[in-house]
Amino acid sequence: MKKEITLSEAQAQVDQWIKTVGVRYFNELTNMTILMEEVGELARLMARTYGEQSFKESDKDRELGDEMADVLWVLICLANQTGVDLTEALAKNFEKKNIRDINRHRDNEKLR
Numbered sequence: 001m002k003k004e005i006t007l008s009e010a011q012a013q014v015d016q017w018i019k020t021v022g023v024r025y026f027n028e029l030t031n032m033t034i035l036m037e038e039v040g041e042l043a044r045l046m047a048r049t050y051g052e053q054s055f056k057e058s059d060k061d062r063e064l065g066d067e068m069a070d071v072l073w074v075l076i077c078l079a080n081q082t083g084v085d086l087t088e089a090l091a092k093n094f095e096k097k098n099i100r101d102i103n104r105h106r107d108n109e110k111l112r
Contacts, residue, residue, distance in 0.1 A: 042067040
């Protein structure tokens with residue numbers, strides 16, 4: 001059985017790994033650029049898995065979950081570096097969406 005991990009635990013574990021194995025965080029601008037690179041790798045795999053592009057030999061051993069985890073890892077690094085509590089931020093985001101978008105998608109004719 002897999003152990004579940006909270007966002008707070010993930011932030012703490014990434015921070016611990018960076019400070020022990022990774023030596024230090026890359027600066028915020030470098031990590032933002034790395035995040036875009038990782039999102040690009042995920043997009044490439046999505047385009048080949050669900051889109052019309054064919055796989056290249058270099059794409060065949062990649063897994064969606066691993067690419068998503070790479071994106072999440074760098075996002076967590078940025079959150080840690082900038083003092084963002086992702087648990088709190090996500091809770092506020094849900095609240096915002098539940099107020100702002102309460103009927104937006106139900107009333108969207110394009111989604112029917």
